[in-house]
Amino acid sequence: MAQSPKQPLIETTDLVKKFGAFTALNGVSLKVYPGEVHALLGDNGAGKSTLIKLLSGVFAPTSGTINVEGKTVSFVSPRNATDAGIGTVYQDLALNPLASVTRNFFLGRELTHFGGPFGLMKMNEMHRIAAEEMAKIGINIADPEQAVGTMSGGQRQTLAIARAIYFGAKVLILDEPTSALGQRQQMEVLKTIRRVQKLGNIAIILITHNEIHARLIADRFTFLSLGEVIGSGTSDDLKGDDIKRLMAGGAEIGDLAKELAV
Amino acid sequence: MNAPVASRQESDRHERKSWLKSLFARPEIGPVGVMLLLFGMLGYFSIPAGEFSLNPFAGEGFNALGIRNNLRVISQLTIIALGAGLLIIAGEFDLSIGSMIGFAGACMAMILRWGFSIVIPYLSFEGGLHIEFFTLIHIPDVSPLGAIGITLCFTLFFGWLQGFIVVKSGLPSFIVTLGGLFFLRGLTEVSLRSFNHRADQVKGATTVTEIPDLKNIINLPGHGEIEREAAKALPEADLLALMKDVPADVIASIAERLAYTYQRVADAKTGIIATKGVKPLERALENAIESGNEFMVTTIRDKIANFSIEPVVPKTVTDADVARAYIDSISSARPVADFFGGDILQPLFDWLYFPIDWNTNNFGNQFASGLYSCVMISLILCMVCYVMLSKTQAGNWIYSTGGNITAAKANGVPTNKVKVCLFIFSAFCATVFAACQVFEVNTADAAKGNLKELEAIAAAVIGGIVMTGGFGTVVGIVVGAFIFGLAKEAFFYIPGIDGSFYRVFLGLVIIASALLNENIRKRIMGAI
Numbered sequence A: 001m002a003q004s005p006k007q008p009l010i011e012t013t014d015l016v017k018k019f020g021a022f023t024a025l026n027g028v029s030l031k032v033y034p035g036e037v038h039a040l041l042g043d044n045g046a047g048k049s050t051l052i053k054l055l056s057g058v059f060a061p062t063s064g065t066i067n068v069e070g071k072t073v074s075f076v077s078p079r080n081a082t083d084a085g086i087g088t089v090y091q092d093l094a095l096n097p098l099a100s101v102t103r104n105f106f107l108g109r110e111l112t113h114f115g116g117p118f119g120l121m122k123m124n125e126m127h128r129i130a131a132e133e134m135a136k137i138g139i140n141i142a143d144p145e146q147a148v149g150t151m152s153g154g155q156r157q158t159l160a161i162a163r164a165i166y167f168g169a170k171v172l173i174l175d176e177p178t179s180a181l182g183q184r185q186q187m188e189v190l191k192t193i194r195r196v197q198k199l200g201n202i203a204i205i206l207i208t209h210n211e212i213h214a215r216l217i218a219d220r221f222t223f224l225s226l227g228e229v230i231g232s233g234t235s236d237d238l239k240g241d242d243i244k245r246l247m248a249g250g251a252e253i254g255d256l257a258k259e260l261a262v
Numbered sequence B: 001m002n003a004p005v006a007s008r009q010e011s012d013r014h015e016r017k018s019w020l021k022s023l024f025a026r027p028e029i030g031p032v033g034v035m036l037l038l039f040g041m042l043g044y045f046s047i048p049a050g051e052f053s054l055n056p057f058a059g060e061g062f063n064a065l066g067i068r069n070n071l072r073v074i075s076q077l078t079i080i081a082l083g084a085g086l087l088i089i090a091g092e093f094d095l096s097i098g099s100m101i102g103f104a105g106a107c108m109a110m111i112l113r114w115g116f117s118i119v120i121p122y123l124s125f126e127g128g129l130h131i132e133f134f135t136l137i138h139i140p141d142v143s144p145l146g147a148i149g150i151t152l153c154f155t156l157f158f159g160w161l162q163g164f165i166v167v168k169s170g171l172p173s174f175i176v177t178l179g180g181l182f183f184l185r186g187l188t189e190v191s192l193r194s195f196n197h198r199a200d201q202v203k204g205a206t207t208v209t210e211i212p213d214l215k216n217i218i219n220l221p222g223h224g225e226i227e228r229e230a231a232k233a234l235p236e237a238d239l240l241a242l243m244k245d246v247p248a249d250v251i252a253s254i255a256e257r258l259a260y261t262y263q264r265v266a267d268a269k270t271g272i273i274a275t276k277g278v279k280p281l282e283r284a285l286e287n288a289i290e291s292g293n294e295f296m297v298t299t300i301r302d303k304i305a306n307f308s309i310e311p312v313v314p315k316t317v318t319d320a321d322v323a324r325a326y327i328d329s330i331s332s333a334r335p336v337a338d339f340f341g342g343d344i345l346q347p348l349f350d351w352l353y354f355p356i357d358w359n360t361n362n363f364g365n366q367f368a369s370g371l372y373s374c375v376m377i378s379l380i381l382c383m384v385c386y387v388m389l390s391k392t393q394a395g396n397w398i399y400s401t402g403g404n405i406t407a408a409k410a411n412g413v414p415t416n417k418v419k420v421c422l423f424i425f426s427a428f429c430a431t432v433f434a435a436c437q438v439f440e441v442n443t444a445d446a447a448k449g450n451l452k453e454l455e456a457i458a459a460a461v462i463g464g465i466v467m468t469g470g471f472g473t474v475v476g477i478v479v480g481a482f483i484f485g486l487a488k489e490a491f492f493y494i495p496g497i498d499g500s501f502y503r504v505f506l507g508l509v510i511i512a513s514a515l516l517n518e519n520i521r522k523r524i525m526g527a528i
């Protein structure tokens, strides 16, 4: 692997996560650099979601360390991870579909006129910021009062991403952002990711099943299989066939053909 | 990568609504329509038979007394519907509201009646094994504020406990608060029975009676604290002595008002006597016309035309009358009791009686002295809840907790705290409801508040609260309470219809509202 001169924003060393007797992750190490899209690929059940849950403070690792900007961190709640600059955009996007764009954008971090949960919200300012931040990475919303439930899947992704960035995410974790979308909207999301990449200071961990998307946008790849890293490298290191092979869990196409021929 | 900005953007596909369209898309529009319909029905049907009026305020439903009574029912329901509704918006239920009302009322009443004690039970072996009680503290005279405060300690604790169990165990709140429903009702009955071994109560009764009329205790110069009625029954000499220190202009204005009232009462009496006198003559005239007796017809017509009676002479205003009226005007020495159980807006209702002559019953007296205080209390609560739910951070947390709890959690919303606080708030509302009742009627009954939890939930549903949470407004809750409160009255006045049809009507309204709410929710979720 070509050593990047930059310091990794986030670096994991030998992360292990066990659920009882089941080892979901068995010693995963990875480095993510600012301004890069790091694709995390692997079969269903490979441990991708588990890995990002460790990074985002949902679970604590059984062993191993997580370093953010060179400092070792240990998260006890998602809040710690957010505070450390790790913004996670979950598959369900953590949005309340019944509420407005603005209310979702500022959910849990509302701007208020005075402290405490009973402080009046600065609604106008919140509307303005939400619209501005979303425009920065790709969409103009007509009406910040629009309920999120009525927005397209791509727009929702953009909302969730814009929100994470606005609230100080240096590392953006996207868990299968394109999986539930149609072709057009998938492209919209990729465009959004590309705009974030161009900002230069944000590292993106992209979990995807889609080889084409990964190839289009990723600068670096890590392949997981059965809880272990089976390959990694920059887009220059990996040739098309490598990616295909590694995505299939490290097996050669010939092996797979043999497996099928019972 | 950055393509030139396309002329057509995604946002253009989102139609901007005109204000009229968005008004009709509001979830409250259906309930508001039903409410207006009920207003019309109540106004129209409560106009006495044979009279025609386009003024809905002419009927019994909206005369001063009608408004006083209807608003009381509606406000009381609003108070608990706010507690229930906010909790439903956050995705949880409270079925213990009704029992909480009974419990809080009994608790408050017992403290007001017999004081507050902390007792330690212990086993005694003297004369056979039995439980004895050692009284640690006994405070015989607890102020209204104290009684409410102590009661709140219990009820808010229960609210907290239910919420705590729900969020910690993950059990459906339906089950946990169903337990609360039985537990609290039982606890209320048990405590009342065991306390009612007292000599001054019916043994085993589940009521508390003869609480002093606290809101009407006044500070009378020379007599100290005294109940208003007792003060008015003082010997005349005492009453006259009392008026010595009252400024002359106050006395003059009271005397003027009394004279006005007596005049109106006398006029009303005259009117009643006149109609009574003319009625037999009119009947005789009909008979005469039927029998064709020309002579009789003309004589009776003459008699009716010349019919007159001596107008009733108004009572003269005595000094004692003035003193009694003055006693009525002294404000309560127990402002807290008055705040919950007294009347408000008396000056307005006086004005409606004196200068503009609308608040007058058939006998010439003032119809209603004011509105029940619970109207003001529910208004205050509504405003607080409205601001909190739609304008503050807490409101956004409530919506998101009910709308998508995992999203709320992922964004750092303390969803458990939100829920527990709302369980506590629901208990608070039930306690406020109980305080209004206890201080108004000065009794408590273990059966108070029965089924109120369902009424509160029904009002919330009618007002557009979605049962699965995340959606609804305070305005909606109030409209729901209005519909619930008005339906009973409106159906009562419809001629030739069983009054219980209001329940049939409400049943249909509840189902229709729930369907409508679900439809709106689905549309917002993008499913339609």
Ligand SMILES: Nc1ncnc2c1ncn2[C@@H]1O[C@H](COP(=O)(O)OP(=O)(O)O)[C@@H](O)[C@H]1O
Pocket (backbone or CB within 6 Å): A019, A022, A024, A042, A043, A044, A045, A046, A047, A048, A049, A050, A051
């Ligand atoms: N909370 C959990 N408890 C037990 N096992 C889990 C838990 N979460 C995930 N797993 C298991 O860990 C493995 C990896 O899951 P996951 O990280 O979700 O895979 P991926 O996202 O790559 O499809 C799966 O076999 C899954 O069943």
Ligand SMILES: [Mg+2]
Pocket (backbone or CB within 6 Å): A048, A049
């Ligand atoms: Mg997954």
